[in-house]
Amino acid sequence: MGNLPKISDAEWEVMKVIWGLGEATSSEVIESLKGKKLWKKATIKSLISRLLNKEVISFKKFGKEYFYFPLISEEECIKEESECFLRKVFNGSVNEMLVNFIKSDNLTKEDINELKNILDEIKF
Structure with missing residues (x-):
């Protein structure tokens, strides 16, 4: 561990949707976050781009639609974040x-x- 990219709180929200669905289009992510977050579509698409750049997610293209899927499991990310929190707040x-x-x-x-x-x- 320790070599996973840092995922921001906003990116976590997008990842939760993708982990929950297994794979998702940007429209599905936007719809899932509607009512939970006051983010514009462009904000969510930017978060997806950041996750792609961090190589936390990838995509498959079918026709004109992009299907995003996780490259890192939720369990791996939770473990990494937990260990980081433990080191930062409680000296490990x-x-x-x-x-x-x-x-x-x-x-x-x-x-x-x-x-x-x-x-x-x-x-x-």
Whole structure:
């Protein structure tokens, strides 16, 4: 890891659509983001171009239509972003991050039980 291109927050929104559909035309991406984002069509097309330039997506052309598809899986990107966040905010310490989140007031009893179950399932 560590060699994936940096994807901006706006580009993430486009990628979520493409990952969700498997492949998508620019019209499908625009339609999916309608109501969620106040972006113009040109903005979304620019984001698609940026993703193409970063080689995060590619395309197949059928007739006049371009079908965009991911070259990098959502799981790879999530892992890379998680590791980057962990390094930047918690100096790479998973323990520090978990303690910080666990001490927050936002955890429900269900969240705590789920965390306990996950920790119990980890084999050392």
